[in-house]
Amino acid sequence: MSARILDGEAFAARIHGETSARVSRCKKRGVVPGLVFIRVGEDPASRAYVSRKEKRAQEVGIASRTLVLPESTPLNTLLKEIDALNTDPKVHGILIQSPLPAALPNDVVYARVSPAKDVDGFHPVNFGKLLLGDASGFLPCTPAGILEILRLGEIPTAGQHAVIVGRGQIVGRPLALLLARKSPGADCTVTLAHSRTANLAALTRQADILVGALGRPLFLKQEHVKPGATVVDVGVNRVNDPSNPRGYRLVGDVDFDSVKAVAGAITPNPGGVGPMTISLLLSNTVRAAEDLHP
């Protein structure tokens, strides 16, 4: 037996189709949803991510562009650029690609983006609304994308036990809150596990839905998975690979080949969570435009 594949590319294509239709409706009313990426420095992975997101944005009809700033950009210069975009009526969404250079304080930078244009869902006000269950905020794209994978993959959630391995602020913590919400597509019992968790495998084997979001290559193996469970792999880890022209390859947190033999359903990686994150970013951007021009 082998697990059903939760095809993130296919799910993302469905969401892109809906987003594209919403963009057309906006344009009929004279509104072109606009998204600006800010990239500071020339990290090769960041360049690749931004260019992929920009390409997708253009495919669904969003006007997007990337503001590239040098690695040495002073904080004040970056904040002024953000301020200008915050007040630019043609810009509905602003995404600051992480990681920022070490000299720039994340908290100050992300809090500068107007919450109404924070389509990444990283502003404290949007995180606060998530905790409060206030739907007027933007949800962070990766956790929201995982909820969409479960929905489109027709994975039952109500009363199911979701175990999330990894307590990061971008995925683990917000995803725990979202899955525990009293809401269709959620209503899970949620366990947040991490590097200090004792007897991890005994815990993860209780999971109906198991999420790997800890950032350790191929960490979750067959022994961690209850037969029939749904497994979602969020990890993006570099491992050395001299046979690859870049000198490394990207692998997830889940040992796909061994886990797929016991899981009931599983996301591939790549091709699972990644494309969904982008699709949620674009639907957030269109919502920002719709909210501003109702």
Place this chain on the structure above:
Amino acid sequence: MSARILDGEAFAARIHGETSARVSRCKKRGVVPGLVFIRVGEDPASRAYVSRKEKRAQEVGIASRTLVLPESTPLNTLLKEIDALNTDPKVHGILIQSPLPAALPNDVVYARVSPAKDVDGFHPVNFGKLLLGDASGFLPCTPAGILEILRLGEIPTAGQHAVIVGRGQIVGRPLALLLARKSPGADCTVTLAHSRTANLAALTRQADILVGALGRPLFLKQEHVKPGATVVDVGVNRVNDPSNPRGYRLVGDVDFDSVKAVAGAITPNPGGVGPMTISLLLSNTVRAAEDLHP
């Protein structure tokens, strides 16, 4: 064998002592920490809570007063009162007693308090900072008080499994995040359970730390508790009691008499979480004054 009692009154007295010393230091620098309660309507329980908190505030030397508004207060009037307190330099903390009358939207009212004076920790920005692990925000008083009970009660937390029953925005959800933090006094594996959880007792019996925060009288019984576990009772439930002059009495979520026989440590109720909540409110207020006049 009977559980060790985690005496919230005694722990709160220790925190009040520290707060009182901090108030004295503020006053030596000419700063009198000021706290204003806003109570809308004449709910008897709210009157009792506010008057108890005000009394404690005065005991530690905080200048406190209560603004009482009629039940029929229009939203705009309440917001104007909040605005005036936000800009009043003598006021460092503002607490709006819940529940508000049904006509007043909670989200609008609580978001109006300046985050720097939100000593209750209920503003979206402060909830967002909690999720982000940004220590510059105010923590909501009840979850923060529970962490203090564990600290002062010398209950180990790192790597321990905390099961929280109840997913409310005031206790369950923020407490889950706080207990899962990578931080001394936290670092728990955390499970958030609730009304939709299947096999609740099988789950709660795995808990090293079990928190009842669901609002159902005496719901957690001996069968829910692993021998030796620490049990924290957050519940405040009214049950009819004709023998009581008020016609009701207050009981917790934990069936104390049966649970104390198996638990290793347990909070009484009353006298456990309640006094700690007040002590955290007052220490938040002094911190607001210290932050404003460093």
